[in-house]
Amino acid sequence: MMKVLRIIFLKDLKVSLRRWSDLLTSFILFVLVCLIFPLTLGNDPSLLLKIIGPVMLVAALLATLLAMQNIFRPDVLNGSLEQLTLNSYPLTLIICTKIFSFWVITSLPLILISGFIASSYYVTGNSILIVILTLLLSTPSLVHISALAAALTVAIRYPGALMALIIIPLSLPIMIFGAKAIEFSISGIDASAPLYFLLGMMFFTCSLGPVVTAAAIKISID
Amino acid sequence: MTQTGRGSLTQHNLQINFLELYRNDDRIFSEISFDLSEGQHLLISGANGTGKTSLLRVICGLTIPTGGTILWNQLATNNIDCRYHEHLAYLGHKNALIPELTARENLEYTFEGNRSINRTSSVLEAFGLNKYLDQYAEKLSNGQIRKVALSRILLSEKTLWILDEPVANLDTSGTQFLLAEMQAHLDQGGMLITTSNLNDQTLKPNSEINLDKA
Amino acid sequence: MPEIFAMGGYGFYVWGSVLISIAVLVINWITAHKKFKSTINEVKSFISKDKE
Amino acid sequence: MNLKSIYKLGSPPLFYKLCIVLEPWYLISSILLIAVGMYGGLFVAPPDYQMGDAFRIIYFHVPSAYVSMMAYVFMAVSAIIGLTWRSNVAFSLAKSCAPIGASFTFLALITGMLWGKPMWGTAWVWDARLTSELILLFLYLAYIMLHLSIPDRSKADRATALLAIVGVVNIPIIHYSVVWWNTLHQASTISKFAKPSIATEMLWPLVIMILGYTLLFAAFLSKRTAAELAVREKRTRWLQTLIVGDKNNA
Numbered sequence: 001m002m003k004v005l006r007i008i009f010l011k012d013l014k015v016s017l018r019r020w021s022d023l024l025t026s027f028i029l030f031v032l033v034c035l036i037f038p039l040t041l042g043n044d045p046s047l048l049l050k051i052i053g054p055v056m057l058v059a060a061l062l063a064t065l066l067a068m069q070n071i072f073r074p075d076v077l078n079g080s081l082e083q084l085t086l087n088s089y090p091l092t093l094i095i096c097t098k099i100f101s102f103w104v105i106t107s108l109p110l111i112l113i114s115g116f117i118a119s120s121y122y123v124t125g126n127s128i129l130i131v132i133l134t135l136l137l138s139t140p141s142l143v144h145i146s147a148l149a150a151a152l153t154v155a156i157r158y159p160g161a162l163m164a165l166i167i168i169p170l171s172l173p174i175m176i177f178g179a180k181a182i183e184f185s186i187s188g189i190d191a192s193a194p195l196y197f198l199l200g201m202m203f204f205t206c207s208l209g210p211v212v213t214a215a216a217i218k219i220s221i222d
Numbered sequence: 223m224t225q226t227g228r229g230s231l232t233q234h235n236l237q238i239n240f241l242e243l244y245r246n247d248d249r250i251f252s253e254i255s256f257d258l259s260e261g262q263h264l265l266i267s268g269a270n271g272t273g274k275t276s277l278l279r280v281i282c283g284l285t286i287p288t289g290g291t292i293l294w295n296q297l298a299t300n301n302i303d304c305r306y307h308e309h310l311a312y313l314g315h316k317n318a319l320i321p322e323l324t325a326r327e328n329l330e331y332t333f334e335g336n337r338s339i340n341r342t343s344s345v346l347e348a349f350g351l352n353k354y355l356d357q358y359a360e361k362l363s364n365g366q367i368r369k370v371a372l373s374r375i376l377l378s379e380k381t382l383w384i385l386d387e388p389v390a391n392l393d394t395s396g397t398q399f400l401l402a403e404m405q406a407h408l409d410q411g412g413m414l415i416t417t418s419n420l421n422d423q424t425l426k427p428n429s430e431i432n433l434d435k436a
Numbered sequence: 437m438p439e440i441f442a443m444g445g446y447g448f449y450v451w452g453s454v455l456i457s458i459a460v461l462v463i464n465w466i467t468a469h470k471k472f473k474s475t476i477n478e479v480k481s482f483i484s485k486d487k488e
Numbered sequence: 489m490n491l492k493s494i495y496k497l498g499s500p501p502l503f504y505k506l507c508i509v510l511e512p513w514y515l516i517s518s519i520l521l522i523a524v525g526m527y528g529g530l531f532v533a534p535p536d537y538q539m540g541d542a543f544r545i546i547y548f549h550v551p552s553a554y555v556s557m558m559a560y561v562f563m564a565v566s567a568i569i570g571l572t573w574r575s576n577v578a579f580s581l582a583k584s585c586a587p588i589g590a591s592f593t594f595l596a597l598i599t600g601m602l603w604g605k606p607m608w609g610t611a612w613v614w615d616a617r618l619t620s621e622l623i624l625l626f627l628y629l630a631y632i633m634l635h636l637s638i639p640d641r642s643k644a645d646r647a648t649a650l651l652a653i654v655g656v657v658n659i660p661i662i663h664y665s666v667v668w669w670n671t672l673h674q675a676s677t678i679s680k681f682a683k684p685s686i687a688t689e690m691l692w693p694l695v696i697m698i699l700g701y702t703l704l705f706a707a708f709l710s711k712r713t714a715a716e717l718a719v720r721e722k723r724t725r726w727l728q729t730l731i732v733g734d735k736n737n738a
Contacts, residue, residue: 007331011320011323011327011331014322014323014327015320015322015323018322018323019322074320075320077316078316078317078318078319078320078321079314079315079316079317079318080318080319080320082284082312082314082316082318083312083318085284086282086283086284086307086310086312087307088305088307088308148650148654152634152647152650152651153634153637155638155643156637156638162630162633162634162637165626165629165630165633166630166634166651168626169623169626169627169630169655169658169662170654170655170658170662172623172662172665172666173658173661173662173665176665176666176668176669177665180669197665201661208657212650212653212654215650216647216650219643219646219647219650220643220647221284222284222285222286222640222642222643245640245641245642246639246640246641247722247723286642443541443542443544444535444540444541444542445540445541446540446541446542446544446606447541449542449545449602449603449605449606450530450541450542450544450545452602453545453548453549453598453599453602453603454526454530454548456595456598456599456602457548457552457595457599460591460594460595461595461704463591464588464591464708465515465707465708465711467587468588468708468711468712468715469711471711471712471715472711472712472714472715472718474715475715475716475718475719476715476718476731478719478722479718479719479722479727479728479731480731480732482722483722483728483731483732
């Protein structure tokens with residue numbers, strides 16, 4: 001079983017790397033959304049420190065939304081996803097692996113660069129770590145919610161708007177608490193409460209998300 | 223309860239009872255019943271748009287039928303103890319090749335069954351695929367893609383092959399080889415369900431369902 | 437009578453919400469009714485087509 | 489009411505007849521109740537000592553907000569039943585809930601804004617209750633749009649059922665995170681409409697209005713569900729005989 005999941009994981013990584021332009025698009029979107037605020041708002045440290053939390057999370061949400069449109073679509077079009085549902089391994093675990101590999105490819109780069117972006121917003125010291133930790137805890141939830149939306153809309157030709165409509169209400173708690181965690185740490189308050197909430201949401205979405213997503217996939221390729 | 227594990231003496235058996243499928247208000251097919259045992263070949267024939275592909279997808283379990291039952295070794299296929307998918311290999315119109323992977327990587331990307339190297343090379347040889355193994359699937363022609371997909375089935379060591387228009391897009395030698403392989407599969411106790419347009423070349427089936435009449 | 441409409445200066449807001457509530461509910465009923473009527477007609481035409 | 493009689497409700501002919509028979513009763517009783525409630529709320533109840541006559545808006549805001557949330561839970565429960573038993577009745581109910589629920593949500597938002605304008609000076613403050621209501625509207629819209637964009641009916645039913653279930657699990661989380669966020673932002677807003685102790689002559693119109701709105705929801709739902717069932721069952725003999733009458737059999 002583990003061997004099968006490893007094969008799927010490595011194959012997804014390989015395929016995603018060969019579709020590098022897709023991934024680069026979402027990464028560039030994240031960086032540009034983060035950079036456009038200092039450019040348009042002006043170079044006022046106190047203002048930038050105030051908005052960095054929401055900006056980071058909105059940028060991460062948009063990047064995830066853009067990247068996740070393609071998590072299942074190509075595999076549905078070429079028929080390999082229906083083959084995945086036809087073997088004797090549980091689809092939930094296969095989907096889980098697929099989502100994890102997508103997270104590695106789409107969200108890890110964002111997390112890695114978020115430290116640099118934070119320092120360009122004049123965030124210093126421990127708060128940079130909190131920014132990175134916040135993204136580390138919130139992106140898994142965002143990816144799972146987006147995967148569910150992608151699975152529900154995979155048979156629809158232009159799913160973009162509908163996906164956004166599904167994802168944004170559902171990911172609101174993560175956005176609120178993520179932005180709060182960053183805001184707290186910058187203003188010198190203990191940020192552990194919102195971070196614990198994000199951790200809880202992460203466990204919640206990671207455990208239930210793949211089950212629902214697998215069910216949605218089965219319905220969508222029907 | 224019969225013993226149904228692999229390697230047991232009991233034969234595999236697929237039984238379909240009164241299968242019907244509606245989409246919105248349109249009847250795709252209804253009252254499909256048949257019984258398939260080892261070494262038997264079922265042909266589903268009919269003109270375009272008579273629901274051949276839909277029927278195959280229902281038999282595979284990809285589509286949930288509106289009514290009727292599918293039993294594998296006397297167990298309903300949605301029963302959690304039913305090991306139907308362990309024995310099933312399906313090839314539809316979509317060849318399930320990932321364009322960003324090479325033909326070889328696509329072939330390796332199956333994680334069930336372990337076939338001998340000799341067997342693999344003989345199948346690839348017969349399909350004339352050896353030269354193209356390291357090309358990306360998106361660079362291959364339709365016929366070559368079909369051949370890679372078919373090789374996957376031929377090498378899969380599954381009991382029940384469900385093939386949707388297997389000879390479509392194939393050249394003469396490919397068709398001959400495939401028909402011979404299908405015959406060999408049946409002789410070894412395999413089971414086969416295929417569809418075809420009426421003018422396709424195919425093996426002589428043990429039973430036939432014609433969807434034109436239904 | 438006028439003081440009832442004035443509602444202590446909040447007349448616009450109170451009567452506005454009354455009117456909009458009634459309007460939305462009535463529209464809701466009309467659409468439901470229309471939908472029911474049109475489906476019944478659809479089924480009727482379907483039956484007559486089926487008979488031919 | 490034993491289990492067997494509940495199970496019988498899953499039969500389309502029975503449920504269809506039930507909808508047709510009950511709908512006028514729901515409608516009439518709800519109109520009566522709403523008329524009484526409106527009279528009580530607008531004319532009988534004394535003005536609030538703090539908010540004056542503007543408080544009368546709660547007689548329209550609270551019932552619609554209540555029905556909008558109840559409708560979502562009802563939709564999700566129907567969706568679960570539909571997915572478990574593949575019941576056409578349950579799927580029709582769930583599908584019919586969505587537009588009705590969305591319109592009640594819209595009403596709750598509009599009346600909330602009409603209340604907020606004189607109270608806070610602006611139509612929209614990011615009050616926790618209004619914000620959750622807005623998110624609820626988005627959830628309804630997502631449900632409706634997903635249903636519209638999948639052409640195959642049974643597929644659309646099952647996909648939207650999943651969405652409804654995920655939504656109903658998320659609603660409390662969304663609501664409490666909005667409340668939490670809100671309390672951090674604004675130290676004290678008068679965001680609670682209903683005070684803990686409320687005078688009787690203020691309370692009874694509210695209870696009657698809630699009851700009336702619920703029955704009105706039931707009336708709309710019966711009408712829409714009957715229509716939805718008729719579309720789905722148009723090939724069946726029972727519906728054809730019901731609609732065309734005995735001519736069909738002769």
